[in-house]
Amino acid sequence: GRKASIQRIAKTDSGRFNDQQGPQSRILGVGNEESHTMKLPRVAVTMGDPAGIGPEVCLHLLSNPEIAARCSPIVFGDVDVLRRVAATCNLPFHTRVVHGQQWSHHVQELHEPAVYDLDKIDAATVQSGVITAATGEASFRYVEEAIRAALAGEVDAISTGPINKEALHLAGHKYPGHTEIFAEKTNAERSCMMLTSKEITCSFVTTHVAYRDVPRLLSVQRIQQAIELTDAAMQRIRGQRPRMIVCGLNPHAGENGIFGDEEGRLIVPAIEAARLQGAQDRKSTRLNSSH
DSSP states (O other): OHHHHHTTOOOOSSOOOOOSSSOEEEEEOGGGOEEEEEEOOEEEEEOOOTTSSHHHHHHHHHTOHHHHTTOEEEEEEOHHHHHHHHHHHTOOOOOEEEEGGGHHHHGGGOOSOEEEEOOOSOGGGOOTTOOOHHHHHHHHHHHHHHHHHHHTTSOSEEEEOOOOHHHHHHTTOOOSSHHHHHHHHTTOSSOOEEEEOSSOEEEESSOSOOGGGHHHHOOHHHHHHHHHHHHHHHHHHHSSOOOOOOOOSSGGGGGTTTSOSHIIIIIHHHHHHHHHHHHHHHHHHHHHHHO
8 A cells, every 4th residue: 555655765875775675686695606586675766966966976876786786776867967977977887778668667677777767857958066947857856756666666765866955946846855855745744854874873853944943843743753753763674662862952951941941841841752652652562462
């Protein structure tokens, strides 16, 4: 169903992907001999703004054997832009390309790095570092198509290349960033941004707003939501409940109201509410399992 499909979408900076679905690939054992086969995830990688660093980054990942050993990356972008950047930067580009309507017929055959050519911009008009509505429009369409493919089960995860917010807004797409695009296109009732790595994971209560606007955007419900979403996500990623620290807003966490009252008025109540909800969830799980 739609809910299950949404769970397959994973925007990640850590390289961790769901390995439950995707194309078949080799797993190499000792001595680099093939030991057994399994399915690696098929990951949509949006090219980002055609005038930015995204195309060059995509060229590097397409030729990286370590990435190919962990997933099958598929760049959602414009092949002519990639070819021009490859020539300019003297980078190899010998990747399989799937054009337009060929996608639905060939996506299940993609067991290796590839490019899905969406043909959203004339490469000859792209100037590196120049912000335009055309590059903003193209970068938005790459993301939109990747989300569609994920919801359809054609890819298992999404990794996004950098977009330029000014270009995005010039094209008429008034989103603050990727997080809000994903939330709207997947009809997510709740969302927050989370950055994760092996060492640390950090989630944000607010995203892409001026510092002066942060205090008025805080609420007990919004802070509690970020805590609960992070807890749920880390359980899926790590397989166990995380230990979490909730940061204060003000210097020294307000010093009991001396430097601001948001901690006592909003943050501490949110922590207490999240603890209570977590205790109730664990109790409910124990009761359900006993039956």
